[in-house]
Amino acid sequence: MDKVTCIVVGAGPAGSACAYTLAKKGIEVVLLERGRRPGEKNVAGFVLFTSVLEHLIPDFRKRAPLERNVTRFDTVDINCGSVKTFHDYNYNFIDDPISFTAFRSKFDNWFAREAVKAGAELITGMTVTDLIIENDRVVGVKIDDDELYADVVVGADGIHSTVAEKSGLIKKRDPKKGYLVVKEILDLPPDVINKRFQLREGEGCCVEGEFIDDVNCVYTLYTNKDSVSMAIDCIVDDLKEKHVKAHELLEKIKSHPYMHSLLEGATLREYQAHMETIGEPIRPECLYGNGVLLCGEAGTMIDIWGTGVPPAMLSGMMAAEAIEMAIRKNDYSAKTLKNYINYLDSTSLWRTMYDAEKQMACKMIAADIMEKSMRHYYSYIEREPYPFWKNMYLQFGKDFTPIFIRWIVTGWLHVSSLYSTLYNRITKRFVGRYHDWKND
Numbered sequence: 001m002d003k004v005t006c007i008v009v010g011a012g013p014a015g016s017a018c019a020y021t022l023a024k025k026g027i028e029v030v031l032l033e034r035g036r037r038p039g040e041k042n043v044a045g046f047v048l049f050t051s052v053l054e055h056l057i058p059d060f061r062k063r064a065p066l067e068r069n070v071t072r073f074d075t076v077d078i079n080c081g082s083v084k085t086f087h088d089y090n091y092n093f094i095d096d097p098i099s100f101t102a103f104r105s106k107f108d109n110w111f112a113r114e115a116v117k118a119g120a121e122l123i124t125g126m127t128v129t130d131l132i133i134e135n136d137r138v139v140g141v142k143i144d145d146d147e148l149y150a151d152v153v154v155g156a157d158g159i160h161s162t163v164a165e166k167s168g169l170i171k172k173r174d175p176k177k178g179y180l181v182v183k184e185i186l187d188l189p190p191d192v193i194n195k196r197f198q199l200r201e202g203e204g205c206c207v208e209g210e211f212i213d214d215v216n217c218v219y220t221l222y223t224n225k226d227s228v229s230m231a232i233d234c235i236v237d238d239l240k241e242k243h244v245k246a247h248e249l250l251e252k253i254k255s256h257p258y259m260h261s262l263l264e265g266a267t268l269r270e271y272q273a274h275m276e277t278i279g280e281p282i283r284p285e286c287l288y289g290n291g292v293l294l295c296g297e298a299g300t301m302i303d304i305w306g307t308g309v310p311p312a313m314l315s316g317m318m319a320a321e322a323i324e325m326a327i328r329k330n331d332y333s334a335k336t337l338k339n340y341i342n343y344l345d346s347t348s349l350w351r352t353m354y355d356a357e358k359q360m361a362c363k364m365i366a367a368d369i370m371e372k373s374m375r376h377y378y379s380y381i382e383r384e385p386y387p388f389w390k391n392m393y394l395q396f397g398k399d400f401t402p403i404f405i406r407w408i409v410t411g412w413l414h415v416s417s418l419y420s421t422l423y424n425r426i427t428k429r430f431v432g433r434y435h436d437w438k439n440d
């Protein structure tokens with residue numbers, strides 16, 4: 001019977017981070033990956049926020065296969081007759097980057113090889129089909145007819161996690177309720193990208209927005225060295241209900257004049273599709289069991305923006321810490337592995353997830369206010385929001401009114417407008433928008 005200390009299922013960001021951390025601690029770990037090489041089956045936009053990776057591999061920038069340093073985040077609204085753009089160009093990111101565009105096929109392979117260099121054993125082309133469970137404890141995995149035993153099994157096998165399902169920690173997800181992402185990689189010469197997206201050498205840009213149509217979706221457009229990645233996320237149920245095909249929706253967005261001006265002449269290199277778990281709550285009690293832990297998207301760790309790689313890496317690292325403690329205690333029961341949650345609590349993972357929700361609300365509020373104020377400012381034929389007598393007074397009355405009455409009336413107008421401004425602000429801030437959004 002083959003037995004190792006730890007089996008990690010899946011060489012995505014969560015699995016490789018876990019294997020890397022365990023190997024660095026000198027713990028025996030086997031990383032099993034179904035693809036012929038890590039990254040072969042993996043899809044993402046892909047913007048890599050690097051704070052977690054930097055912690056793991058401080059000099060990653062010199063060695064990792066990265067495309068462009070993202071210095072600009074654009075929000076674009078193409079839903080009205082006019083296009084509204086919000087450019088967030090952060091000059092600090094030029095010398096002190098926080099994110100890079102990359103390709104998962106290259107990045108995941110590199111990251112898994114780093115785990116191997118640290119001492120992990122990587123076996124590719126191996127699909128885990130089931131778990132071996134004895135006395136209510138996970139003691140190994142089945143790979144078709146083969147079996148491999150371990151003290152702990154880490155499920156880092158992504159959205160359709162076999163480990164999560166077979167261990168009973170998370171029920172099989174209903175694919176109809178998930179998000180479907182379709183993505184194209186489109187070739188464009190680097191100088192054309194720089195010119196159209198107003199970028200300097202090595203700099204990258206992320207364009208994001210919502211497209212409101214029969215089926216609403218979020219689109220992303222990221223610049224790589226000599227290509228751009230264009231993707232849309234839509235709810236599978238919506239597509240089915242409205243009989244809309246995701247690739248047709250993508251074509252529709254690409255043909256919008258604004259998008260067309262960015263993409264004109266681009267040629268298709270690759271087409272990809274994948275599911276995402278966005279919006280599912282993380283339930284910490286479902287992340288550990290007897291002899292088993294779940295990391296990354298297997299444990300639904302992805303924020304509302306669909307940023308899942310840093311949470312995946314972070315959870316992989318924390319799982320490794322919990323495993324080290326279990327080894328010290330020689331106890332692999334849920335009681336000891338529960339420390340995984342304490343380790344996660346000690347990071348800013350939950351706060352980051354919450355901040356992402358708040359940030360999404362703010363962006364929506366900002367877009368909403370911009371839209372409304374522009375409409376109001378230019379709506380010459382709309383009725384003025386002032387009451388009739390106030391209008392009359394402002395138009396004609398004030399020049400004929402004795403000065404002391406003018407003071408009283410003007411004072412009263414100021415107080416009443418101050419009151420309504422305050423009232424609007426308070427209700428908008430605490431009751432209206434935020435509440436609406438929370439219920440969406």
Ligand SMILES: Cc1cc2nc3c(=O)[nH]c(=O)nc-3n(C[C@H](O)[C@H](O)[C@H](O)COP(=O)(O)OP(=O)(O)OC[C@H]3O[C@@H](n4cnc5c(N)ncnc54)[C@H](O)[C@@H]3O)c2cc1C
Pocket residue numbers: 009010011012013014015032033034035038039041042043044045046047048049126127128129156157158159160161162181182183231274275276295296297298301302306307308309310312
């Ligand atoms: C189109 C798209 C765009 C995205 N863009 C971004 C982005 O820009 N930035 C970001 O941070 N996140 C992004 N995400 C989310 C991110 O890709 C995921 O959250 C992240 O990859 C989760 O990492 P993971 O290691 O948990 O799972 P995965 O990356 O899914 O890795 C799981 C691994 O397990 C392997 N595996 C699965 N089942 C088995 C099995 N039974 N046996 C053996 N191996 C198995 C898979 O082959 C894979 O290598 C995007 C997702 C999509 C779909």
